[in-house]
């Protein structure tokens with residue numbers, strides 16, 4: 415059976431779908447990913463982007479961090495694409511239990527998804543390092559240089575930087591959803607960053623679908639591999 419038809423059939427048969435995704439889910443919304451040829455990590459900067467997006471760099475060079483972060487990590491005006499909309503539709507139909515994402519752009523929630531586990535945090539959540547006060551994205555967008563709290567402390571995005579740990583509660587909930595999933599759809603991720611990529615090992619079913627433009631380390635373990643644009647593939651499979 416053609417792969418796309420098999421995906422459509424598995425989706426129609428399942429009431430316990432879990433999605434695990436990465437930056438490739440948002441490229442059709444105009445947000446570049448990291449490791450594709452045109453991705454963020456292939457562009458030239460004074461420092462390697464992975465170094466800028468680290469805890470050490472953030473503490474030592476906050477001005478440079480925020481310059482990169484405002485310029486490259488915020489996507490004002492980005493809208494959900496068919497991949498986000500298809501997953502929200504599956505959740506409304508009671509088929510999909512959770513979206514687990516490595517993305518920080520909030521586009522799954524903007525598309526209407528309700529159970530979204532953000533393994534690497536979100537640009538929409540920011541806190542003062544001194545008093546803990548919460549700030550939304552506008553506190554970063556509508557400021558320049560180092561964003562400051564009313565108490566004078568530095569406002570830090572709730573985004574997991576390199577060298578920082580993931581939220582254990584989110585990670586444990588993600589393990590729970592994946593270990594119970596009937597159909598696990600993985601898409602738009604190179605599966606190269608841990609512990610996120612290691613979550614796939616908790617899947618115990620036999621319907622592991624991988625939708626990705628480029629090959630990944632998981633291809634040989636997937637029950638179905640579809641090479642293509644995830645917005646188009648999921649949109650088609652979910653009748654969008």
Ligand code: APR
Nearest residue numbers: 436437438441447448449516602603604626627628643644
């Ligand atoms: N459709 C399908 N696949 C796509 C599309 C698309 N429209 N666009 C890109 N891809 C694929 C690319 O082929 C690539 O394999 O998505 C994958 C994106 O991989 P990465 O750029 O490595 O992004 P991701 O896997 O999310 O990175 C994980 O790395 O830097 C950290 O914290 C950051 O969350 C990020 C983590």
